[in-house]
Amino acid sequence: MSGTELAREAWSHKIKRRVRNAMGPWGVFIEGFVRNPVMVGSIVPSSRFTINRMLAPVDWGNCKLFVEYGPGVGTFCRPVLDRLARDGMLLVIDTNPLFIDYLRRTITDSRFRAVLGSAADVEDIVRQHGFEKADYVLSGLPFSTLPDGVGPAIAAATWRVIRQNGAFLVYQFTPRARDFMARHFRRIDNALEPLNVPPCFMYWGWKDAADGQVAND
Known part of the structure; x- marks a missing residue:
């Protein structure tokens, strides 16, 4: 050149x-x-209505580690940090270095960690940050468009890493995400948020204390 x-x-x-x-x-x-449109669910960030409804069921008093997949530019990060205990941690994972670099530069909260990596490796990433389990995991990843095998791998790893009585929080623009969750989470609450572009399907998969290891793990 x-x-x-x-x-x-x-x-x-x-x-x-x-x-x-x-x-x-x-x-x-x-x-x-x-x-990388395949790894980003929408070109429009989630609305405040979606954010508030997704985070409403979280027991913040008993949340020490909150994990987010695909944080983008931090649409959920700041609302989570506003609710998180002073001794808690928000750990976000994204495969896009552009987003990770932006978050590291703009979020200076000591409780925040941004990791460049795959959500399928969440167990190793959580251990590397001093935890055995996560209390809650939030995901806006487009499960239906991920490469073959990646969606099921993420769902299985998420089930394993969440503590009992914790939950997997998922927001999507198609209802197919529930199929990935249902292989592992017996109890799934759901809702539709119309005040979002586009309207958003929301799911909360609970890992109840009485649940054993679910098949197809």
Whole structure:
């Protein structure tokens, strides 16, 4: 590549960076979606109505580790940190380095950790941060469009990592996510939030204390 071509490429990156910075989190979110739409559920972040309803069933007084898959630009991160105990931890996992870099730069709360990796490796990631189990796991990953085998692997690993009486919180734009959850979670509550773009299906899979190890694990 010639010096002129290198200069043009550097200028192009500089312009893109300026545009993204001017747009704030929206710019980062859109760029992340364009780069990898299969791993981002929607081009529009979740509404406050979806956030509040998804987090409402959480027992925050007994939550020391809250895990989120696919945090994007932190739409749920700040509401979770607002509710989380002072000695708790929010651990987010994403395969998109653009999002992880943005979150590390913009969220300075000492209770926050952002990990570049796969949700299928959640058990190892949780142990690496000093925990054996998570109290709650939140996911907005588009299960129906993930590569073959990835959705079931994530659902199984999530079941194993959640403590008894904890829950798997899932929001999706199709009802198929429930099929992945139902292989492991016997009790699943559900709702539909119309005040979201698009309307959002919500599921809470509970790991009841009486549950044994579910088949197809």
